Amino acid sequence: MDGDLGLRRGSQPQLAPTPTRNSSLPFRRGGFASLCEALDYAALGDTGFNFFEARGRLLHSLPYRALRTQAQAFARRLIGAGIARGERLLIIADTWPGFCVAFFGAQYAGVLPVPVSVPVGLGAKASYIEHLRRQIAAAGAVGVVAPDELAAYAVTAALGTTARLAGSMSTFEALPAPEVELRPLSATEQCYVQFSSGSTRAPMGIDIRQDRLMANIDGSIARQELNEDDSGVSWLPLYHDMGLIGFILAPMCAQRSVDLLAPHDFARRPTQWLSLISRRRATITYSPSFGYDLVARRAATQMPADLDLSCLKLAGIGADLIQAPVLQRFAGTFAAAGFDARAFLPSYGMAELCVGLSFGRRFGGFRIDRLGKRDFVVCGHPMAGHHVEIRDESGAAVPDRQVGRLFVRGPSVMPGYVGEPEATARVLKDGWLDTGDLGFWSDGEIVVTGRAKDLIIVNGRNIWPQDIEWAIEALPRLRQGDACAFSVEFGAGEEVVVLVQSYVGDAEELEALTGSIRQTVKETAGVDCRIELISRKFGLPLTSSGKLSRTHAKAKFIAGDYTVRVAAE
Known part of the structure; x- marks a missing residue:
């Protein structure tokens, strides 16, 4: 039948992949109406x-x-x-x-x-x-x-x-x-x-x-060159x-041709991602921090043979707060395989903007800016035609290197949420989108510091939950994605709660882990906290894109879903 789809898994014999270049069709960098x-x-x-x-x-x-x-x-x-x-x-x-x-x-x-x-x-x-x-x-x-x-x-x-x-x-x-x-x-x-x-x-x-x-x-194609x-x-x-x-x-x-690997196959064999890049001589890939972290950790025991990543010119990083240590670890792990850290391209965006808003420079690597005691990865300049304001609580624009709330106006901003006029009105006003993210300007580039709703405030002091989570995840036998920090109202103040996905151990091991977590939080944020060790089988809630959902974790904690701790052996 003409146009017969024939697309069920495994229904085709092994085929040759599509080529990188077209034999005669002139290259167009976008510019289409639909x-x-x-x-x-x-x-x-x-x-x-x-x-x-x-x-x-x-x-x-x-x-x-x-x-x-x-x-x-x-x-x-x-x-x-x-x-x-x-x-x-x-x-x-x-x-x-x-x-x-x-x-x-x-x-x-x-x-x-x-x-x-x-x-x-x-x-x-x-x-x-x-x-x-x-x-x-x-x-x-x-x-x-x-x-x-x-x-x-x-x-x-x-x-x-x-x-x-x-x-x-x-x-x-x-x-x-x-x-x-x-x-x-x-x-x-x-x-x-x-x-x-x-x-x-x-x-x-x-x-x-x-x-x-x-x-x-068109804007992203141009910025990625x-x-x-x-x-x-x-x-x-x-x-x-x-x-x-x-x-x-x-x-x-x-x-352009693209080689696609299903997310569940990536989770089973993360290094296959890099093997495909090497074998197919791909120049572009993208991942949140956890993808780079997972494949670098897996390569410690499963480094693919004959891996050559010298072809990679754009290793995009986004979708969540970018972790410089993860990028540094990835670059160090795969330097011998030809990976050049200049390929890293930090970016920032959200679905309400279609996807991307700001990008670093192609083959320009990543830059770190320190604000206070924290290092942040700079996320590049906004795309052409898009305007960004970083505002304080009064709505006034803040000066360079002062944290505020990010607002965006431009040709990519959504008209609204489908069938949700009230939700639309909360985030859109006079053409400006309230992203819900916090950040600051660094020499004309955007630096994202976290979600406004996730910010922990204790005795008038701002604490970034990522600081607590990343410090805990650096403890022995823990890994990225194992910690979640948030605050809940307790009496007249706020109590910091830390959920940690833990390995199963005997009572002495778990007590020692709890002590290490408590000390880590004290050293990192200067606060006491309530610690709940939960089984990795139980898990922390994630969004559809694989990001930690602190809001959902907090709701589950308040509902009593995390009252069952890790059982001792």
């Missing part, structure tokens, strides 16, 4: 997406020309099924070709795609289905597309909702594809709905518009803005 216009152009070349599994075997090759053909067939099926222009299609954003086909197919059909996360962890079926059902309701989705292994979840979640069509790709392949005229989303229209990661609140749907997305993509010799490798989830825009939408707008 995603469909960009894909129409990229489809004239040879580049595209390649999907790899945990051991580095190529599963699927999806050139842009094939993506366009299959997406347009998918679009006709949506139109033939009676899905109206402007209606919404939920897509479970696992790392598989079907996601790309459904996402771009929706674009050609004038339907708004809504990428959503995959389930995390074992035994999460019931909670994931409920989460999916809430997202269907929030988006008002009329359909749900899922990879084969999650199709039953999608069907169950859709029961009793607005979704009248749900299932795997085969469900949609079975729909007729009439020869109807396509109705692609244009420059003046919406593009898709992006759920925020929910680091300080429940996730909400962000209204991503075509013109604002393309402005962000993409060229016709660039190609990327990514393990980032496609339901998160950095994975979706950074390694699907923006590369397509620059006709």
